[in-house]
Amino acid sequence: MNNAAPEAEGSRGAFLLDSTVAGAGPRGFDALRHVWETQIGDVFRLPTFSPTTIGDLRVKGRAAKVRDVRFADVRSASALAGTPGDDHDAAVMYVVRRGTWTLDDPPDRDEHTVSAGQFRLRHFERPYAFETAPHTTTKILALPAARLSPVLGNRIITGPADSAEVRLLVAHTNMVHATIDELGPAGVHAAHSTLIELAKAVVRRRFDDTEPQLAPALAQAAKDLADGHLADPELSPAMLARQLNVSVRTLQRAFAATGESVGAYIRQRRLEEARLALTAPSRRLSVSELAAHWHFADSSHFIRAFKKQYGRTPTDYASSTRPAGG
Known part of the structure; x- marks a missing residue:
């Protein structure tokens, strides 16, 4: 678990939680509550869960805060139901990758389900209930209503999770999770400003x-x-x-x-995957097959690129990593 960044910088660390370690049932909830209250309470308050949820709580997640923006990634093996602890008077966004997340929206109390591959963003002024299906994966962002209201108003914004604007916002939250403990005051300011601007871009559907x-x-x-x-x-x-x-x-x-460059990144990642394939315990592809699979022009181009990246040819690399007697 990461340490919290200095409070003067306006951020906390990116905290991890896992209620599956202690097993399912009430012990799982007790484990989650302990971590939540000691590490995450200043980021998100613990939701009020239904008795059914507490009886079989199996969930993994992480949470972070940058000034007045909070976000979390939640992967639930069990179904969840309850009321968020402190997402009132905030613009809340749900990006669902797997499963479903259902919201009981005030004031009409109609149920609205966010399905896999979709997102939903709206301003919540009062408490609301939520319910998820088992095996749901969701990113949740709680943004300051005052910063989003000029562009959001009372509208509900929905759409595909793979839209350009949502992709950018998700990518940025992941970067913040990875670097938040290393950010100084200027970095916190930049991260926060970008979060707000990308959230506005989601509302406008352009950036x-x-x-x-x-x-x-x-x-x-x-x-x-x-x-x-x-x-x-x-x-x-x-x-x-x-x-x-x-x-x-x-x-x-x-x-x-x-x-x-874009091309250099694609080439480096393909070479990395080819390197992993060379050392896989299962049957290995030949050098020519790897070159074709990862879309190099031919074996010669692949061998030259691999040697430049790793200092030896694919064949030499595979031989050097093969277990003794293998």
Whole structure:
């Protein structure tokens, strides 16, 4: 578990929790409550869970806070039901990757379900109930209503979780989780400002692709997208730019700000996957098969690129990592 960043910087650490370690049932809830109250209470208050949830609580998650923005990733093996502890008078966004998250919205008390692959953002002024299906994976963001109200108003914003704006916001929260303990005051300010601007972009369904402050989030979103398409022969800077609704030039500019290029990142990740395949305990592909699978022009190009990256040819690398007597 990470330590909290200094309070003067306006942030806390990215905390982890896991109620599955102690097993299912009330012991699982007791384990979660202990971690929550001692480590996460200043980020999110513990929700009021239903008795059924407490009786079979199996959930993993992490939470973080940057000034007045809070976000969490929740993976629940069991069903959840209850009321959030402190998401009142806040703009709350749910991004569901798996399963379903159902909200009992005030004042009409109608149920609204966010399905896998969808998101929902609205301003909550009063307590509301929630319920999830087992095996639900969700990212939750609680944003200051005062900062979002000028663009959000009383509207409910919904749409696909893989839209360009949501991809950027999710990528940025993941970067903040990874670096929050290392951020100084200037870094906290930049992270917070970017979170607010990307949330506004979700509401507007567009973002300012010329804003330099958004370049790291754009580059990270492109990396996340590329990682899921490494075996796709169509993977290219043009494909990534199209998916993220920006020009290739804008995407290349975002990568340049991080000190690398789009093409170099794709090549490096494919080489990394080829390296792992060379040492897999199962049957290994030949060098020519690896070159074709990871879309290198031919074996010679693959061998040269691999040697430049790892200091030896694929065959030599595989031999050097093979167990003695293997």
